[in-house]
Amino acid sequence: MGVIGKLFYYKKKGNLKRLKKWEGELNKCIRCGYCYELCPLFKSQNWESDTPRGKLMLIYGMISGEIEPNQQIVEKLFQCFYCKNCSDNCSAGVPVTDILTDARADLIEAGFDVEGTIVNINEDLCSVCGVCVPVCKYDALSIEKVGKDENKIVVDKIECRGCGLCVAACPSGAISQKEGCEVTLPELHKKVTDLLKENKDMKAIVFCCNWSLFPGMQLSESPTLVKTNYGLIVSMCSGRVAPELVLNAIEEGAWGVMVAGCPPEECDHDGNYKTRRRLVLLRNMLKELNIEPERIKLDWFSTKESAKLTKSIDDFVKKLEKLGPIKKMEESKKIGG
Known part of the structure; x- marks a missing residue:
């Protein structure tokens, strides 16, 4: 029996009960599309099927029998970062992420094996x-x-x-993680490199947490913003900013790197605590290389503090302008012994 056959076997046996129980909630979706503006995945993919609305329509089609799921459809349903921007801001109150979780369980039970955004x-x-x-x-x-x-x-x-x-x-x-959603380390490395190559006046790279500020700041823009003297890259969590990303930015010519995350008590993943520990170690590493540790900055911002973020970035850039460019890493290593 093929995968599709397995799925419909489960449906006939009533084993799609996880999804079936959401049929009433799925009918609440008014297809307004507001979730488009809040979905980080849609910003990078630009397909209807990558939006929360599109996923709900696919799920409704499956439980009604109008759509026969295949590997491509299931892959779409497994692509979600669970930021909950869609669920938290849905005017109809549809619990999108809860429905997607049950969809995962039913589809895995039916025999599908996909990557999606899963590690x-x-x-x-x-x-x-x-x-x-x-x-x-x-x-x-x-x-x-x-x-x-x-x-x-x-x-x-x-x-x-x-x-x-x-x-x-x-x-x-x-x-x-599978590349294509602009969140993997190679993709983030490329964003850093491209920003610094294309903007010679850029002083700072700023990694901003998607969960805290970004949706409210720039609803319709892509997850990479370019200003005159800094570049802002959206990360799925401040805890996702690996040490090599920071060092890569410095090696590529950034004068400094800032990480903007949720306040510790507001982080969904507890990633900001991990970031804080990493950046302390990185500052110590910079000291060993005779590079000013204040070239790395960490700051916390709640969802409605975009003005505070802007001021924090501006202050950071001004400090970098006083410090001047970093000596080449090779020279710093020689000086540091």
């Missing part, structure tokens, strides 16, 4: 050190025994929220 473990690189397990607030990672003396890291594809904190925390680079 992937490269077992050839993974040392099973376990660093990633406590990093995940959603218990989506666990250590599983697969032999007498062998363990492996297992990903719960239903619980994974795609925040990427484990990607930034993995010391061996064994955890990754």
Whole structure:
């Protein structure tokens, strides 16, 4: 029996009950499209099927029998960062992310196996050190025994929220996400490089948390903003800003790097605590290289504090202008011994 056959077998047996119970909620969606403006995934993909509204229509089609799901459709349903901007701002009160979670469970049970925005473990690189397990607030990672003396890291594809904190925390680079949604480390590296190459007057790179300020600041713009003296890149969480991203920006010519995140008590992923620890270590590293540690800045902002963010960035840029450009990393290493 193929995957589609499996799905409809489950439906006939009544085993799509997780999705079926949401039929009334799905009917509440008035198709207004306001969720478009708030969805970070839609900003990078620009497809109707990547919007919360589009996903709800696909799900309704599946439970009504009007749509036969295939791998491509299911892949769309598994692409979500669970920022909850759609659910929190839906005028009809549709609990979009709760519905998507149940869709994941039913589709996995039906035999589908997709990536979406879920993290992937490269077992050839993974040392099973376990660093990633406590990093995940959603218990989506666990250590599983697969032999007498062998363990492996297992990903719960239903619980994974795609925040990427484990990607930034993995010391061996064994955890990754599928490229294409502008959130992977290579994609963020490319954004940094492109911004600095195209804007010679740029002094600072600012990583801004998607969950806190960005949706309210620039509803219709892409997740990369270019100002005259700084570039703003949206990250799915401040905890996703890995040390190599900061060092990459400095090596590429940035005079400094700022990370703007949610206040610690407001972070959905507890990523800001991890960011704070990393940036303390990075500042110490800069000292060893004879580079001013104040070239790295961390600040917290709530959702309605866009004016505070703008002032904080302006103050940071002014400080960088006083400090001047950074000496080449090679020279700093020589000076530092």
